[in-house]
Amino acid sequence: MGRVVVEVMPKPEILDPQGKAVVGALPRLGFTQFTGVRQGKRFELEVDGEVTPEILEQARKAAEEVLSNPIIEDIVAVTDASADAGTAPVAQRAGLA
Amino acid sequence: MGRVVVEVMPKPEILDPQGKAVVGALPRLGFTQFTGVRQGKRFELEVDGEVTPEILEQARKAAEEVLSNPIIEDIVAVTDASADAGTAPVAQRAGLA
Secondary structure, three states: OEEEEEEEEEOOOOOOHHHHHHHHHHHHOOOOOEEEEEEEEEEEEEEOOOOOHHHHHHHHHHHHHHHOOOOOEEEEEEEEOHHHHOOOOHHHHOOOO | OEEEEEEEEEOOOOOOHHHHHHHHHHHHOOOOOEEEEEEEEEEEEEEOOOOOHHHHHHHHHHHHHHHOOOOOEEEEEEEEOHHHHOOOOHHHHOOOO
16 A cells, blocks of 8 residues: 655745744743744545556645645645555554554 | 654544545545545744754654644654755745745
């Protein structure tokens, strides 16, 4: 089973209220090192077979047309994450299942 | 300027309505290759200096305590992304600014 990961972030000039809320909360909770936080989205797209260059191209197109709003967001990365995935779901990979 | 990226995904056993909506929309829009979609979050934490092992450890702690809900979410990755970042904002890195 293949997996493509798509990462989307708000454009730098766009206000990011969720990130602002987090950066305001961190120092109150003892995390004083972080000067800025931006919050974006991470999608995992599963495919039945291998992630071919065609699939990756389709994922890139889906990222532009469906998974992001190009007015306010940037696509940061579209990557074949099948190697990370193996056949195990995310939680098992992270040893947390 | 350093940057730490934190990636958070809903646990596999947790219903993910946003992912479900996307996987339902994709075939209608011509993307028939994708059998499953999960939607999670991606945070960029900025620090003034370099990303030291201590900073990375603090980011890991912040990921557990502030950026994710351990009941329903897994932390997939906490990585030093300073090398990707340089001094340029995300959009410039992606060549989209």
